[in-house]
Amino acid sequence: MKGSVIIVGFFVAGIMVAVMKLLPWNGDMGTVSYLTLCALIFLVGFMIGNDAEIVKKFKTLNRLYMLLPLMTIVGTLAGCAITTLLLPHRSLADCLAVGSGMGYYSLSSVLITQYRGPELGAVALLANIVREVFTLLGAPLMVRWFGKLAPISVGGATTMDTTLPILTNVCGKDLVIVSIFHGFIVDFSVPFLVTFFANL
């Protein structure tokens, strides 16, 4: 709980600072956060390389963990399919296309804008940003309530980059490899699924 509160605090503080234009510098924030992310990814890699046990543990890890990407994809599509009932102005294919972004908002919003126009593209952008934010902010609570695989699954395509550091922290380093594997597979599924549903 404390973990989530601190994380939300930093995120909200960042938004406030930007909206109230308190930044002393008006440059490219994307580069700053990307470089921070790169440094974090390096450290997570360092931790994996440094720990001789991790590879050993990975070998003894239950093969069922390999099913997690499938759970994520099927769960996401099922959830979004149900949403169609609440959004009568959107077709099933629209909802599934947005959901197929799996948190990969840059790619999915560009693809959907291209195939379905800017409005659904903006929905895809927001929905997938929110999904990533859920993962970053809610990971500690999800672990407590639904087990260690829940935040990895919600993280979708981002679990091998943006959300990997926090998942490493929250789920423990034993699941780092599961998180990377999951992100890798889901990431690859995004362009195919989005293109498929956007063209239905």
Added chain:
Amino acid sequence: MLQIILIMAAGIATGWLLRQRIPVKWLNPVITVMVWALLFFLGVEVGMNEKVLASLQSLGLEALLLAVAASAGSIALAWALWKLIKRKEGGRLP
């Protein structure tokens, strides 16, 4: 994505080369603080994005609903898988 993979590979190689020399106790707090910094920067990025802020009012609720549904679906199946693994392993879990 290639860049991320290369950076991680570099980290793994460095960590492996230094595996007997550096105690890793300091690593977790450093990662924690950097995660906070990253969240702050991501917040700034969202706050600076006019496109996101502008569409938030009209399409925000719809996007939130889709994000909640996608997350809930994933959580349900991930939870089921977690329970299955837990049962099969009889409590021996990471």
